[in-house]
Amino acid sequence: MFFGEVEAVKTVSELYLPISGAITKINESLEDAPESVNSDPYGKGWLVKICPENINDRAGLINSEEYEDFIS
Numbered sequence: 001m002f003f004g005e006v007e008a009v010k011t012v013s014e015l016y017l018p019i020s021g022a023i024t025k026i027n028e029s030l031e032d033a034p035e036s037v038n039s040d041p042y043g044k045g046w047l048v049k050i051c052p053e054n055i056n057d058r059a060g061l062i063n064s065e066e067y068e069d070f071i072s
Contacts (some may be wrong), residue, residue, distance in 0.1 A: 003048065006037070017050060019057040025049040 003023060004015040008017075022046050025028035028038060042064070052058065062070065 013049070017048075018061055019050065020053040021050045022053075023048045024051045 001017045001020065002014055003017055006013045006015060026048055029044065039045065
């Protein structure tokens with residue numbers, strides 16, 4: 001599910017939820033400090049909180065260490 005966009009100098013990227021569900025909270029502090037997405041993604045840089053439609057969908061996700069391995 002598409003939920004927003006991130007703009008950079010020369011590009012716009014679409015954002016998708018990793019699992020089906022409802023967005024329960026939006027990090028409005030990013031409007032004043034968007035750099036937090038890059039500098040503190042696991043802290044102040046979170047984008048949205050999701051209430052999953054099916055909690056079992058989480059089983060298909062990878063953690064940050066697995067993602068680092070995947071991109072390297």
